[in-house]
Amino acid sequence: MSFKNPFPTVDIIIENEEGIILIERVNPPCGWAIPGGFVDYGEFLEDAACREAFEETGLKVELLGQFYTYSDPARDERQHNISTVFIAKAEGAPKAGSDAKSAQVFDRGTLPQPLVFDHAKILEDYFLWLDHGRSGMGQFKS
Numbered sequence: 001m002s003f004k005n006p007f008p009t010v011d012i013i014i015e016n017e018e019g020i021i022l023i024e025r026v027n028p029p030c031g032w033a034i035p036g037g038f039v040d041y042g043e044f045l046e047d048a049a050c051r052e053a054f055e056e057t058g059l060k061v062e063l064l065g066q067f068y069t070y071s072d073p074a075r076d077e078r079q080h081n082i083s084t085v086f087i088a089k090a091e092g093a094p095k096a097g098s099d100a101k102s103a104q105v106f107d108r109g110t111l112p113q114p115l116v117f118d119h120a121k122i123l124e125d126y127f128l129w130l131d132h133g134r135s136g137m138g139q140f141k142s
Contacts, residue, residue: 006073006080010049011036011119013126014061014088019107020123021090022115023056023100029077031116034123036083037099049086057103058095061088067126075118085122 011034014021022032037052039045046063053061067085075081094103106112108127115123 004080006071006082008039008045009036009081009083010039010045010052011070011083011085011122012049012053012061012063012088013067013085013123014053014057014059014090014094016059016090016092016105018105020111021057021059021094021103021105022112023094023096024102024104024112025116026099026101029116031114032112032119033116034085034119035100035103036085038081045084046086049084049088053088053090055098056096056100057090058097059090059092061090063088067129068122070118070122072118085126087126 013034021035023035025031025033035053035056037056039048049063050061053059064087067087069082069084071082073080075083094105096103111123
């Protein structure tokens with residue numbers, strides 16, 4: 001019998017004085033994304049979040065906390081990835097690195113398209129949480 005496990009990933013909602021930092025991906029699926037990536041073997045989720053944020057945006061972040069874990073098996077067309085999303089703040093202008101074609105700051109009213117994976121849902125949940133103190137994620141699948 002063969003077992004296949006999902007892959008742990010992190011995504012980091014990074015805010016600076018001007019808005020939310022997103023990256024434009026170089027690799028498929030192409031489009032805009034919340035900075036993030038795979039957790040290395042033996043790595044803490046928090047360390048992976050800081051490392052991925054720096055690799056993709058050139059910014060050192062201060063993690064403010066975990067937001068939510070997204071586990072829909074269809075959230076990434078490549079394979080089953082489970083993402084723990086962190087909220088962070090940073091100072092300065094982002095600079096694209098590693099998998100990023102560009103890194104830019106957006107306000108919530110001008111988010112770029114397309115947002116890949118389930119990142120539109122993640123940001124929608126985040127903005128609901130900011131506005132109402134709840135994330136609207138009580139719609140769990142059994």
